[in-house]
Amino acid sequence: MDTTLSDPLIGQLLDGRYRVESRIARGGMASVYLALDVRLERTVAVKVMHRSLAEDPQFVRRFIGEAKSVAGLSHPNIVQVFDQGTDGANVYLSMEYVPGRTLRDVLSERGRLPAREALEMVIPVLAALGSAHQAGLIHRDVKPENVLLADDGRVKVVDFGLARAIEATNQTKTGMMIGTIGYMSPEQVTTGQADARSDVYGVGIMLFELLTGRQPYEGESPMSVAYQHVHDSVPAPSSIAADVPPSLDALVAAATDRDPARRPADANAMLIAAVETHRGLPRTGQTGQHTAPHGVRHSTTGQHPGAHSSGGFQAPPPLVYVGEGAGGGSAGHTMIQPRSELPTDAGGSAGSAGRAGFLRRRSNWFVIGLALVMVAGIAFSGWWFSQSRTVTVPDLVGQNIVLAKQAALKDGFEVKVGKARFDDKVEKDNVLDTEPGPGAEVTKGSVLTLIPSAGPETIAVPDVANLSEAEARAKIAEVGLTVGRVSKKESDTVPRDQVVGTNPSVGKRVKKGGNVNLVISLGLLMPDITGMTRDEAEKFLRDKGFNVQIDETANDAQPGTVIGQDPAGGTPVEAGIEVRLTVSKGPDNGWHWPWDNNDSEPPGEVVVVPDVRFKALKDATRELRAAGFKVKTRKLVGTRRVIQESPSGHQPPGSTITIWH
Template sequence: MCLPSPWQTARKLTPVDTTVADPLVGRVLDGRYRVESRVARGGMAAVYLALDIRLDRTVALKVMHRSLAEDPDFVRRFIGEAKSVASLSHPNVVHVFDQGTDGEHVYLSMEYVPGRTLRDVLRDRGRLPAREALEIMIPVLAALGAAHQAGMVHRDVKPENVLLTDDGRVKVVDFGLARAVDAGNQTKTGVMIGTIAYMSPEQVTAGVADARSDVYAAGVMLFELLTGHQPYQGENPMSVAYRHVHDRVPAPSSLAADVPPPLDALVLSATDRDQNRRPADATALLVAAVEAHRVLPRDMGPQRPPTGAAAPRSSGVLTAGAPPANPTLIHSRTEMLTAPAVAAPEARRRGRFRPNWFIVALVLVMIAGMAASGWWFSEGRYAKVPDLLGQNVTIAASEAKKQGFKVRLGPAEHDDKVAADRVLRTDPESGNEVLKGTTITLIPSAGKVKIAVPNVVNLSESDARSKISDVGLAVGLVSRVPSDTVQRGLVMRTSPLVGNKVTKGGKVQLVLSAGQLMPDVSEMQCDQAEAFLRQKGYQPAVVQQTDKAQPGTVIAQSPSARAEVTAGQAVQLTCSKGPDTGFHWPWENPDNVQPGQALVPIPDVRFKNVSDATRELRAAGFRVRVRRIAGAGAVVAENPLGQAPQGTRITIWH
C-alpha cells in the first residue's frame, strides 16, 4: 500500500524492512494502543499501524526514535507538534488524537488515512488540467487558512505533504514543523526550515517564515500541478535557493500554453518575491482561487456526467418554441387585440380595411410586457439562500454578496462540532427562497466552550483536583519538583497557567512541591559549603578526618544529598584534612610538577554568571565541570582555587 502522507516528516521516509522483527510490533503502548505493524521509518520517528483498544479504532502511531527521545529539547518539539495540530479542527487536516509516553517511547496517536500523496499523482500522471489542479488546491488552501487563523505556519508546503485519500478527500499533513506565531514576533530568525524547491525568498535570506511564506509555497505547488515541473532547477540546493531570491517565478503558460490567464495571475500573485505584495494568508489566496475556478470555462478539465436529468426550470421569458409564463391569459388578450389584424387579408380582398401597424406593434409590446411580468413575479426577484454552513465566515460572506445578498454578522455561539470562525447557521436558513438583496445573518461558531484555569496554587492535590473538576476541566500529568518555599504536597503552579482558557473537558497539568531537599555539597571546599548552607538556613557543623581527598574539601555529609529536610535543620560536614603520609597535590609542591606543567592562577569565578564563568576558566586552559545546586544562574562555589597546571578540572556549583 502507499505510505500515507501524515507520516512523511521533514526527513525522507525509508522503506520498511519486513525481514527485521520490530520489538514494538505486538506490544500495547500506554495500556491503550496495540501495535499491529510498522508502516514506515523516517529520520525522526517510526510510524506504526495500531488499534486503539479503548475506542476500537485504527490509528497511526508516530513513535520517536530512542536516541532523540533522550533529548529533552527534541521531546518538547515533538510534543509541540501534537499540540499545534490537535488545535486544528478542519476536515482537510489530518487529526492528532493523543500524545503520550510509555517508558522510553514518546508517541503521537493520529488519524489513519490510507491514500496517495500528490507527489505520487504527479509522478504517475504528469501535469494536471487547470480545473482539476484548482480543485486540489482549494481544500489545501482551506486547511492552510485554518492554520493561519490559529496562528500557525506550516513551513513545508509541498506535494509530498498533500494526501489524496481513497474516498476522494484532500488532506494536508505533517505540521511537525509548524510553530505558534507570536502576535508581536512572527517567528524566530536564524532557522531555515522547509524544502528548497518551495522555499520563499525571506526563508532563504533570513530564515523568517510567516503565513505569506506558505502562500509562496502554495503558488509554487500550483505552478508544478499546471506544468509538471518546479519553476527552478539547479545543480545543487544553493543554486535553486539563489533563484528564489533573485528570479521571478514565470507564468505557467510559458511552459504549458493551455493554462488560462486567471491561473497565471493566481500563481504570479502568490509567488511575488516581495512578501508584502502577496495575499496576506492562505484564506486570501483561497478567495482568489475560488473566483478563478468560477470563471474557468467548463471544458478546462474532466466533466462529470449529469446525474438525475431534471428538466430545466422555465424562466417565463417568451422564446421560440417555449410557452409564456401564463399562456391562457396571454392567448386570450392576444386574440382580442389582434382580431383586426387577422381579418386584414379578407378585408383587403373586399377593399374595406387596411391593417393598423400601430395596433400590431402595441400587441407585440403587450405580449413582451406580460412575459416579462411573469418572469418578475415568478423568479426574477427571488433567489435561494445558499448553503454556507461550515464555511469560513469571510469566504461565506463573500459568496453571499456575489449572489446578490447583503450580509450581517451575528454574535458568535459556542459549538462542540463546528470550528471557530465557521458558519454555524444562517438566518434565513439555507434553501429558503427570499427576495434578492435580502440581508442574510451569518452566525459564526465560537468553537468549543473555553474555561479559565482556576487558581489552585498552594492547595493540596486532592483539593486542586476537586476545584478543577468543578469548573468542567480535568487533571492531566502531575509532576513534583523541589522547593524551599512551598510546603511538600502543595500545588506550586499549573500548566496552562492560572487564568488561561482551556477547552471544556481539557486537561490541566499540576506541578506539586516535593519539599525541601538536602543540597549535595560533596567535593566543595568546606568553608564555601558551610557559608552556602548557612545562607540556605541550615545549621552546619564541621568535623575533620584524615583522607586522601584534597585537604579542606567535603568528603561526607549528613543528612545525605537529596534527603528530605526542613528549614533550620542541623547538618554535619565531614572535611578532609589530607593523608598522614605527607602526600601533596601536584600544584601545592612545585617540586612534584612534571616538566612543562607550569602552575597558572585559577580565575576566581564565584558569583559570576555560570556561562561567563565557564568561558573564563576554559580560556585560562582549564577543564570545567558544572554542578547544579542552588538553581540560580550565578556560581556559588568553586574548587580548587589558587594555582594549578593547565588542564586541571575545575568544579563550579550554581
C-alpha cells in the first residue's frame, strides 16, 4: 500500500521545521518518519505519537519530561534526541537518523551468533545503559528491537523512557505491568517496579537470545511466559548451544538472577564483567553464520533499513503492544497486562480451585494426603542427612572481582568483598586472595570474603624544590622512593647547589621504590660574550641586570669587538655585579677597516657574512658554512635560535664566525 496516499503527514511541514519525506515504521504508540530539518538542513527521524496518546494530557506531560531527560544524555551508543514539540494534534520527537537495521533483523537473518560477536553487540548496549543509569534514567524496555546497528558498524540504543511515559496515561492503572514480556524482569512482573537491575536482566535475556537464537521462555500466552520469569531460573545458554563457553554461562546467570540484589548493581557493573569475559575469549573459532535451532521462529517485521523502533500501543484489550515486535509471539512485544492474571502455579488458578473443591467433596482424602506428606517428609529427611554438607572453596585468584563474586554466589556462598590490598602482580580490581583460601572445605552457605587487588602501590613525588641535594635525597627516601639520575642546570632564580625540580614532577604518582630524577641548580653563570660587538654585548649585559664598564685597547681585532671580559664566561656570579669589558680600538698603526665605511674596496678577497640572526641554529650553521666560513657556537640564553653573530660585514673566506644562541 502506498503510504503517501494513506498517511496525511507525508509531504507536510511539521511544526514549521520538519518536512516529512516518508514513513519508515509504524507501531501501536507511534509512527516514525524520515524528515528534513529545514532550519539545520539535516536528515532526522521524527517519531509522532498516535492520536489516542496525544490527546491524553497526563501522557503528554510525562512524555515531555522524559524527552528532556533523554535529550540530556550524550553518549555515542544512544540515539540522540534533538527536539520535542507539538503541532496541533501531533506530539513528536526529533531524533538522530541511523541508517541500518535492528538487532532483531540480525537475529532473524542469522539465528544465533558466535560468543565473541554476541558480546561485541552487548558491550556497547551496556555502555549506553550505564551512561543512562549514571544520569538516573532507566530504559525499562531493553530488547533487540530497540538496538540499532548503523551501516557504519555503530551500535545505538533507542526509546529511553517511553515505557515510563506510558505509565502516566489514562489507558493504564495501578496493577498493570508494562514492558516486553520476553525480557521483563521478575520484579516488573510482580510489582511493576523497575530500576537499573531490571535493565541488566533485559540485557541478560538478550545475550541469551544472541547466543542461542531463542528466548529462554516460551509459552502459549504472555502470562505463562511471565510465570516462568518469576518462578524459573534462566537455563545456561550452553544447555542449548554446546559451544557457549562457561564464562558466558556465568555472565548470563548473574544478569538474570531472579533476586535483583544478586545481579550486577547496574549496567556499568555488568559492562566491567562483560569486557573481562570478552578479554578471556579465544580469538579463533567460529566465524560463520549460525542457523537458528529447530523450532525457533524468526520475525519478519518488514522494517525499513534505518527505521527506529516505533514503540507504541495498540488499543484492543487485554494486551496493548509497543514496537514492531519480533520473534516468539507476544513475548517479543512491549505490553500492558494486569498482574492479577499472573498464574500462581503451573496448573493455573482454575485448576487449583478444582482441586480444592474435590478435596472438600472427599474429606477422607485429607487423611491420605497427610500420610503421604509424612512419608515424603521421612524420605526427604533421609536424603537431606545423606547429602554432603561441605563445599570446596574455588580458586578465584586473578579473576575480575565482579565475575568472581557472581561465580561464588552461584556456588552457594555468602560473599563479602574485603579491603583492597596493594600488589605488584595482580591487576587492580582482580581477586588477590580469598578467606578461606582456595581448596578449603567449608560448610555450604559459608561466608567467602574476596580480597581485591589495588594494583601496585604508588606514591606521590614530594616537593623538594630549593632544598640541597642531600636534603632532597632524604625527603624522597622518607616517602619510599629513590633518587635516580642527577643533572645540573643553570638558573638565575634558584641558588647554586639547590634543587630546581624533579622528573616526574611534584604530585605525580610513582610505583613504590621507583626512581625520581633531580635537577640541581648551577646558579647564575657569567655568559661568554667575547667576540660580540660592544653595543650588542653592553645591551645584553645591562638587560640581565649587570653593571657594565668598558675599557678600550689597541688590537688587531675589528674595532668595537669585545676581546676580553671580567669575570670570564662560565664563572658563577651574583646578579647585578660589575662586569668589565675590553673592547678593541683596532691596530695602533692607525690602519682601519675602510670597506666597513664604504669608502674604498677591501684589500684582498672578502665575502659578505650572511645575517643569520633569529634563524634556527642548525640552519644558521649550514648557511655560514655554505658561504665559506667556519662556525663557532656559544650558549648565551639556551635557545635553539641565533641571538647574535660576530664579526659581520665583509670577512675573508675561511674566517671564524661566532654565533650565540
